[in-house]
Amino acid sequence: MEKLHPIMFAGTGSDVGKSIIAAAFCRIFLQDGYHPAPFKAQNMALNSFATSEGLEIGRAQAVQAEAAGVPCHTDMNPLLLKPQSDHTSQVVLNGRPIGNRSAYEYFRKEGREELRQEVCSAFDRLASRYNPVVMEGAGSISEINLRDTDLVNMPMAIHAKADVILVADIDRGGVFASAYGSVMLLRPEERERVKGILINKFRGDIRLFESGVKMLEELCGIPVVGVVPYYKDIYIEEEDSVALATKSVRAERGKVNVAVILLRHLSNFTDFNVLERDPRVHLFYTNNVEELAKADIILLPGSKSTLDDLYELRRNGVAQAILRAHREGATVMGICGGYQMMGQEVLDPDHVEGDIERLPGLGLLPISTQMMGEKITRQVKFGFNEESLFNEELRMTGYEIHMGTTVPIEGAPASPLNILEDGSTDGYFVDSTCMGTYIHGILDNPQFVDFLLQPFADKLSETPETFDYHRFKEEQYDKLARHVRKHVNMPLIYQILTEKS
Template identity: 75%
Template sequence: MGKKKLRPLMLVGTGSDVGKSVIATAFCRIFLQDGYQPAPFKAQNMALNSYATPEGLEIGRAQATQAEAAGIPCHTDMNPLLLKPTSDKVCQVVLNGKPVGNQSAQSYFRKEGREIFRQAVHDAFDRLVSRYNPIVMEGAGSISEINLRDVDLVNLPMARHAGAAVILVADIDRGGVFASVYGSIQLLTPEERPLIRGILINKFRGDIRLFESGVRMLEELCGIPVVGIVPYYKDIYIEEEDSVSLETKQVQAAHGKVNIAVVLLRHLSNFTDFQALEQDPRVHLYYTNNTKEIEKADIVLLPGSKNTIGDLYELRHNGVAQSIVRAHKAGATVVGICGGYQMMGREVCDPKQVEGNIERLPGLGLLPVTTEMEGEKVTRQVRFRFLPALEEQFCSGYEIHMGNTVPLPDVSVSPLNQRSDGEADGYFASPKCFGTYIHGILDNAAVINYLLRPYVDKLTDVPFDFQSFKEEQYDKLADHVRSHVDMPLIYGMMQPAVK
């Protein structure tokens, strides 16, 4: 007999980056531990970090992570609307997993045509709620962007459609938590305020007992219970929503480990490709566009980009392109993934101006391949054999790219991978120079061990099981949040309305 049907739980915020995504991930795992079949949902997500579903469609990586915590495959219904910035003012709009064009912010947020998007996200939620229980929903940014109230389809209007119990998440580490919570609630309309059923204080540092009077004050001010105070943590690893924190990982090379530099691009996407390496005890990984730090690295990784030609142009002008080539000539391994693979070739061509008005740009010349940008996006999950002549076991990953890369006419084919459908992927020039379109390739132990093999004299630690590590982190996060929130109170809020 299945569990009793619960109302959806929705986490909204006083602002961006208050920790909604991670808290939602925690509740996905908590409900799974408690015997439910939860699923995540975010109507609209803006992020360069995306993921391919088993059906070969595209969603925000945060919802894929939440689905993994919930123990289920990800699906576009969990994030029906994804906005991928291509510049400061323009986004690619991905609807139900497929790109439907680029729009400026002014165009996207206009009232005309808005109901088409609203109906699409409602339909996605309705399909999801028929299959899972409960739905863990996530809002976007602040709930009190009053200038966008009429066109909002991700926060309280979505909560109203779903009949969700809404918890307002505030980041106390930023300061101003009383003003942000009280102000957020006061700026809501009288019809919206009753939707907020609880307040969750996130990222608390210090002795929680000292904030007991603060809890009483907040509850008296707002007339809403504080459901928990979640302490800041440093010993739990969960994927972050976007790449805003990467610059804090610009650290210098270390002794006694394999030093890996990820080139920090302006339009860097899918930085999660490197998170297994970040946790590998054999590795010291850092993100940088400093030419000296790149040349100190044992391995240089060129990541994906939402604007390959724009980022390649910048690398050629700021000296980073030359430093990557110098590092390789001095013995460093250079590997490119997706846009980084394209940059490693002889040239990148964009005759249809898919990415901008530059129709051709020379690449780094490290691989004898050429790339032509195309309007049709490839999105799919893949199983593949890495270096098929050497490795027999299948690995897994996913592709999200626009463009086709082929060897130069006078060069023999030298694929890095063979997909399970028989098609080749990537180019292998040498054990220290190769590229691929497959995101997540570095989540596979066989690939990481091959990558580190030339530096075995530095290695003392045993190989690292990233999947087991992630499962352990989801459980640690769930335990952390569960021990600092009032779960009976939250379950009480989620009881269905009495008919």
């Protein structure tokens, strides 16, 4: 295939849809016979993923890699910031945590060149293996106060010799000002790299914006490569958890009602995407004690700050509501931090997470957890027992990202939920209504979801087939590609990506 220039989707601001547009182009290039891969030099997100090498990257790049049909790798997201408070983040470099930094410390010029060298080297390695590299910027392309320390937008595009497409969100208003201002605030050498503007999230009749397209092209001197309509019927994993609390909490008859506890530091909320799509399930997110009483199953999710969230659950009455619901017949299951909270205690003598050294857990599982400085990140294959582990049809997959070691308390019998491929065990199983695991993505396995829902089979108004989440996701990537391809001038995109600079 012809060698294409790298392409970067940069934004007029945050949440304009860069991640989804990049995922769409990863799938489009794959469909057109190319071998694409995603790249974002620096990402800030609590939602992360473990690569096959046991290293950590942002979930958005893992999704884009999936759309591109390639295994994810830390070179696709060499720098990940995981917020721990309003002012500090854990810094993950090339998949491994290197410490916590305040925003002020992180954005100082001192030490920036070392980070710049790391992200540029990651891009260079990726570009040598894939064609094209589909790059994503961060936030606004024109944060001129951060220009000298920027690692992810125009300095990265210049290093990569990438063609930049500026993504503007028309749904939020001010599209002319945001696009024109973004371009005009760039330095001349940066402006030369911006080859097109993509208008995203358009609502209504696109024909009514034809004059707007011409005006924008005249203002900026850059072609508008497409106007992509807003959609509601395509489901791609989201990077941010902002909209979780808006999901309906009204219990539905004929379905299994599943409540996910809405933690302050909730992480890896994509663990539950499969349940949102399963026709047997009505899923909602809540920390309201009355709403929890409506649930058949309560899921405690992962947390970036287990002790802080556990303290809050005790303070706001949610812990008591969970215990009451369990006594009345609800299943309670914890994943990662949620699993730790379900035990007898969580210990942090070395202050890995903060000032709290010990908190009693919910007492649902006979386990004790101690926070450790070393983070465990790995992909795993597992089964309920040895028979399922060695049966390819029954074997399951997932990944671990956690800090902490969990063991049964003294006198408690060993009762793991899962057996891993290396012979080690995971989680704790009391019975079909009380269990916990460290494995993210466990619900992506149809056989585990069937196991979780089985006690409530009599509630279902019908018995649909087991939901195939992998097939569903592939269908969604193809739908997204069709949607974007229909509304973007792809011949112009390919012309831009093959023209001599």
